[in-house]
Amino acid sequence: MSDQTSGTGKGPDVAAVENPLAPSQDSISVERAASGSEPTAGGGLMSGPFGRNLGLVLALLLICAAGVITAGDRFASIDNTLTILRFASTIGVVSIGMTFVITGGGIDLSVGAILALSSVWATTFATQAMAQDTHWLVMVFAALAVGAGCGLVNGLVIAYGKVVPFITTLAMLAAARGLAEIISERRTQIVTVDGFKDFFSTDVLGVPLLVVIFAVVSVAGWVLFNRTTFGRRTLAVGGNPEAARLAGINVNLHTVLLYVLVGFCCGLAALMLVSRTTTGTSTHGFMMELDVIAAVVIGGTLLTGGRGTIVGTVLGVLIFATLGNVFTLNNQDTSTQAVAKGLIIVVAVLLQQRLARRASST
């Protein structure tokens, strides 16, 4: 069973709902549920999330086809593919963390700002001087610690201060970017530590390290989400916090951990962006929260929590990255791109709401 569903990012439990209810009439779903004494195995288990991800894959292929038709070899080249992936990897790493937070019933608007603060902190004169004296890992440590630290603050305020996530992370969004501006004095900080630059520009079998990191984070995220107690608790906390609490789960602690996790991802993404641009600046990751949340949501994670998918998120990230690439190759400005993005988000959310309504009407 685990083999069958391993490519889907959702447990078979989700499959069990979405497929039997696929016909939209309530009366039909009623009959299925009532007469459902036969085992749920077979096509029903597979096709729910599989079909959903299939839709995303089709969308991706469609965009690729558009790319090939309009830009030909400029699109369908290894170089361009790596460009897309390199671009996707930064947003992707944050989106994996965001998938956990949203599934756990929260939201984090401060990811872009945390990324900026991490990038600045890791590239200040002091940090780089220390890295020169000791080891470039100091920069890595600084970025990850700042990211996780901001997440910890978010988590503590939300879980124990009982401030809603939207407001808490909105405050962090303002504060973290402001702090990044103060520290950097709004200047772009150039990376001079060669060890850092060399390491992050290495290739693994021809694949840029950034892309490898994205792949590793995705796989680790999938395992964490689908195969661990942490992932199971995330679903429980997001799906029904009161039931989770009464089942003995420490909901507050888990909430804190979720925000620390996404903060850590921001730190990691900051390092990736710093190495790609060889700069740290307070403008890094500007408005990134919107791209990240959009990717997670079109991937199929419910904004209300309790249901999520890592594979869907990865596909969502790739869809946006490829779309942006195709538009750029066709010399379309970012404004047109933004309009297309908006349309995709609305269509995806409309589809998702229909699914949710079907699930709740049973």
Added chain:
Amino acid sequence: MTDAPLLTMRGIVKRFPGVLALGGVELDVRAGEVHCLLGQNGAGKSTLIKILSASYQPDEGEIFWNGEPVSLSTPQAAMDLGISTIYQELDLVPDLSVAENIFLGHELSRGGFSQRSTTNRRTRELLARLGHPEIPATRAVGRLSPAAQQIVSMARALSQDTRMLVLDEPSAVLDQGEVDNLFRVIRDLTAEGVAVVYISHRLEEIRQIGDRITVLKDGSTVATGLAVDQTPTSELIKLMTGRSIEYVFPPRGGVVPVDAERVLEVSGLELSGVFSGVDLTVRAGEIVGLAGLVGAGRSEILETLYGARRPSAGTVRVAGRELRRGSVPAAVKAGIGLCPEERKSQGLLLDQAIYSNITVSSMSRFSRLGLLDSRAERRRSTELTESLDVRPAGVDRLVRLLSGGNQQKVVLARWLLRECRVLLLDEPTRGVDVGARAEIYALVRSLADSGVAVVVVSSEVEEVLGLADRVLVVREGRVVHEGPATEIDESRVLDLVMEGSAA
């Protein structure tokens, strides 16, 4: 009162997945009467009301209004006919004023401008008619007491041309004086020809206010149009329960030995403003029942000793060890399990599979370095669901799709798996049909026989008396009686429960 029915319902059927909520309900209500709807929890009263207010659409059946067939397709259609419903959970907007709430949706306005002074004057008239002129028309509803909020709801109903008023357990939030006032208002309304459908558990209230009774049981009408003054209470109870109690409950295993281990010891437990001075000892193998009215503090006692609420005083010990106050994880770790009152909102992860609902409190047992062995989870859950006869079979099924009884078995399976030493059951058979009830009773008894200490809270006195070895009666946050279940009967418990409150 005329004999021609204002409202007639014939053969109303409502299905939810896996559950037949209503299986053929008959009801006729006359103008000017108080028609009482009686039935146990889960009998289908709420579903029927929601069909009357058009929140639900019936799957089968006919509805006639003044002899004409009608379809209550939208809440607005029901309102246009003159049907107003006042739910248990009042549907008012807390931040709007009394007047704004009353005229919400049919605001008094001229040319798009709201007429505040007229609105406030009409509001004062309505409140005066309801006997509560002291409620300020401009105060935010959220700042009123529950009783006053109910009056506002009734004023809202009266602000429209209401011909039938549906009241769902209106007395649950009221004290005796307020109930008397409510009855006075109801009599005024019926004198004007308004029909009132009155839902309540309290038989003595129905005796006071009701004209005729319809009894629901397991989603069907078992009796309709009974005249209140010609139907003895014992007859009503028999109609509601439809069973002989001894038949359902498993035999007690005999007297629990005095030297059996004191698994759960509670002393001086207090939650300020709710209950105080609760002492309770439960030995291994013993079932203790808590009886009392809703709001007497029964559920709060369970939740407090489970750590879900932080006590203001007192200690809870499990097997001699004192628990950290107000910590659910500590209670679970010590071996306490709770099947909460609101199964769906507090007990279950409805959109998760059966197996993950069962293993949620024992995940560490199935994980190594945080990695879950979901094959083992499924295997163990399958064993449990098979032994508990959860239907339909299959642990990958969503819990949402199960019936109430089977959902309750899933919660029980969670604590069976956990092998807890103390099991707290809050309304274990609410919304569970009679067949599954017997299975759950048998299961609880066999758990006790295997050495688990069990505490049961129930609104149904016969359930407490039939299942428990020892009974505690709670009234207004205090234990007023403690003794063996065999030495007390239902009417004595009801006396103890009511004493003082039924002035």
